[in-house]
Amino acid sequence: MCETGTKLDGKVAIVTGGSSGVGYEAAKNLARRGARVIIASRNETKLKLARDKLQEETGNNDIGYKTMDLGSFKSVRNFVADTTNTENRLDILINNAGAVGLPDVLTEDGLNLTMQVNYFGTFLLTYLLIPFLRKSPPSRIINGSAGSMYIGSVDFEHWNDIGRYSFIESLSNSKLAITLFNVELSKRLNSDEVTANSYDPFVVPDTDVLNQIPSGIRDLADFFIRLVGQPKEEVGAQIAYLAAAPEMKNVTGKHYKFCTDWFNHWLASDDELRRILWDVSKELVKISADEDWETNAIH
Template sequence: MCETEANLKGKVAVVTGGSAGMGFEAAKNLAKRGAKVIIASRNETKLKAARDEIEEISGNNQIAYRMLDLGSLKSVRNFATDVMTSERRLDILVNTAGAIGLPDKLTEDGLNLIMQVNYFGTFLLTYLLLPLLKSSAPSRIINGSASAMYIGELEFDHWNDIGRYNLVTSVANCKLAVTLFSVELDRRVKGTGVTSNSFDPFIVRDTDLFNNIPSILRDISKTFVDILGLRREEVGKQIAYLAAAPELERVSGMHYKFCFKWINHWLVNDKDLTRRLWEASKEAVGITKEEDWEANVVK
């Protein structure tokens, strides 16, 4: 089901979290198809090593890296500006970056760190890159979610609270926000040639996801993942399928798992909620008049 012979020569892709794990595997798969791939994360040493490995394995020398810290809105804006000024086009945006077990604290932007790294940063990056994605259409946005979303909740008056959510519920809330954002994004870019889909990678082996949680819980989690989890190469292949398969060029607003359309969260049909999420997210990340492409659209 995940097989495709699609060639991406001449296309440009950005993969967040592209220095390790499933993001790295997705970037490698896209590079093998001929795309120029920009991998992004906050660790320059890992980025350089990942770039070199992707180039060697794929034979593609159009691999670039950019520093990106989703825990800093300034970093996100700098990254987006760099891409917008250095690239003539952007055909694929894959948002896989995220983390669990982060400190329960506010960032310098006044946002909950867990929520910012796993949702607000992705929202801002996607919003800022949309003009380039539109001008490059047909283009695709693929957002990483998780099954945890089914137990998530959104309380806009409290989503940046400290001490309110535990390890599980904080991640669940972020993933629910990503999924609902993906659907609302689809509604707002209808007719532009840009598609927006989310995907659930299930459980992935050999990633850095559990590095921030306590050692005992980390060991238990790793054992569980090693038994049930997918190889990261398999998940990278799934992401690349969503990014490249010709038959998905016009498919949007869907949720995927194992390369199949999957049952999405029931709240995706609550248009008032997804609309409120969109506006609350713009306010949280401080979208300026210059950045607000929605307000600047000529009607």
């Protein structure tokens, strides 16, 4: 049900977390369709190896990489500046990068590390790239969420507290934020020129997403995931379907799982909550007057 023969020649796609796991498989699928694919993550060594392997496996030499640390707003802004200065267009943004079990610390930007890596960094990246995406319509944004969002909570006063949440709670809160952000983004764009949809990869074996959690819990989780999980190749195909399928051209604000329009979190329909989240997020990532395309569009 995720099959589409769509070619993407001439299109440019960014895949965060594209050096391994699900992100790598999504990048590979898009590259096989002829897209120029840029993979992004923190580790330049892993990125180079992944780039070379992708070129070898797909026969597509138009694959690049750029380093970016979502835990640093300076790094995200540098990535956006480099991208807009060196690329002619951007058609697809896949926000796949995420982590669980990160240290319970504040970043250099004063935010909880898990919340920043999984949500605030993605918010900033996406917000800054919207004007560039609008130059290549119709373009698509695909935001990675997770089933853990259903047990997440929204607490604007304490989301970034240290010593308050378990690693599961931090993950859940950040993924709920991504899902609410996706819906609000689709409403604010209000256009078929740039669509935004989220996806739940379910659980996937043979990735490094569990590397940061305690070994006992990791072994148990790994056993469960291997028992019921989806192969990462299938999840990569599902993400690529959302990014490439013609029938997804005018679809926006939806949440997908197994390539199916899935039921979203009940808070996704709360207009006021989403608005507050948007405003708080813009404040915390320090969107400047020059970066604020909403205000600039008005004036």
